[in-house]
Amino acid sequence: MPRLLIDTDPGVDDAFALALAARAPEVDLAAVTTVFGNVGLPATTANALGLLAACERPDVPVAAGAARALVFPAVREAGHVHGEDGLSGQSARLPRHPGLTPGGAVPLLARVLAESPEPVTIAPIGPLTNIALLLAAYPDLKPKIARLVVMGGGLTGGNSTPAAEFNLWADPEAAYRVLVEEDVPTLLVPIDLTYRCAVDGPWLDALRDSGPLGALLESFTPSYRAHYTSLLGRDCTILHDAVAVAEAILPGTLRTERLPITVQTTGPGRGAVIADRRLGVPPSPGYREIDVAVDTDLDALRALVLDRLR
Template sequence: MPTVPEPQQPVPVIIDCDTGVDDALALLLAVRHPGLDLRAVTCVAGNTDVEGVVRNTLTVLEQAGAPDVPVARGAERPLIEAVRTARHVHGHDGMGDLGLPAPARVPVDVDAVTLLHREILASPRPVTLIPTAPATNIALLLRTHPEITRNIERIVFMGGAVATGNATPVAEFNVWHDPEAAAILLGAGVPITMYGLDVFQRVIVPGPDVRRLRASTEPGTRLAGELLAHRGPATDESDPGGGLGDAGAVCAVIDPAGLTTQRLPVEVCLAPGPGRGQTLVDRRGRVGEAELHGDTREQPLVDVGLDVDVARYVELYLTAVEQPRGLAA
């Protein structure tokens, strides 16, 4: 008689975010996909100020019908730089100015680093961290509690770029907002996947699907549609689609096979000037003259996202968010 395989347990995850339209899309997926156990959400300044991030996060969880997931307020500014928000992208309230009601939920009475430390150590299985924001909270955690890495399975972060940036010609916003924190994250000593702009910008939900979500009477599904409609970019001017953005990093945790990666040396440019915040990804097939002449600095090896199965991740997302928690396929 053939043996029946054991059902896979949900992956314990913690999202660190700066909610943010596409962070909200990521939260909706994490709440609704049965393959994930969302243990906590921590908030950091980025797309908007940290108070707005907390409010937006609680609102999304409420609209999604999430269980009582603990949410904590984190860093209100980067380690060194001043706050530089992206309200021109995400709206004045950071959530597309959709006019959503204020949440009834409240954050926990501990800070983000304390909550991260507590929930990581309390998890019976190693946790996957999904930072979709500047890495300030994660850097503070790693510097304050370096022993925490013993119960971290992997970090899958949205950030960086191999090719072109968006905050600058070479730097992606999350890394540019706090380069020192990103450098600390890359040196965490745990497996790391970089879901950068090279794949981030490619995963677009087609216009007809966005319209269907927006027409739903279920609050979480409808919210996903409204957020996608705000996101753009247009795939068809008469029927625009919307980018999944940060939600793609969550897809990469649920279905790693949909993301093509290569393990490469990566470092963050910390020097002042136009290159600050760039993720320098070494794709050379052999050493160069710099190494031959004594530049032997060790660089963290990172699984860098280079290609993505767009249709696969779009289907994964739609299947999950169009059904209440526990009913997704």
């Protein structure tokens, strides 16, 4: 069975993504690592532990990773979107977990890769700090990575600044190292697609009524749902990270294009992804060709996520 590693900063959409991976029969969720991002590292780590316990997966090792970006600390977290605890103030509803695996995120990621008999997929769905550190410290393990399925970036604009999406904006230097400087097979899942995969009120009602886990996940959405309802003018929730994890567990769920991309690390565009769509032009210096998710069967994707979370 294919193995999967998730690096995450829960976060409401991360909670849905983590539950999706924990419940998926298609993959072996080998470990979860946490990173700063939507809220601070203590909260993202506590949320990851509790979510795995809620999914009845206390067997999955969890390790805490980077508490800040590689170079410059992030200007702000996203508590105004996810709630100050990351889960709309409902994190106390999570059950207890046996606790963290000692040693930290990067050593745990490296150990799983080294011990795996076949290459492992990694789904980074928060800032890319841990993954940049992994690739820098353990370059010999890159052949053990089947691919990175990264949630982040926006080809036509951002959600944290006019140019930059939150995950890449939180640590642009790490994003540049992972997406541009490395040679690991990579699929980027940008917000241009994830916004189109919004779920509505009836979808969330169906999730709530499906059982204890569905009800728990739906209870985490009020702050997040209110944010997107206000932003987009309709009752909806954007499950950004679950879109990437759906592709990680079922390759081919998303339609992709091969594009040269770079990540801006300076100026007003800091954290922005730039894709070179010119035809017949070789990639410019400072760009790398990667796969970028551009489309999917929206109804099928929503049904897949709801089915697994039930």
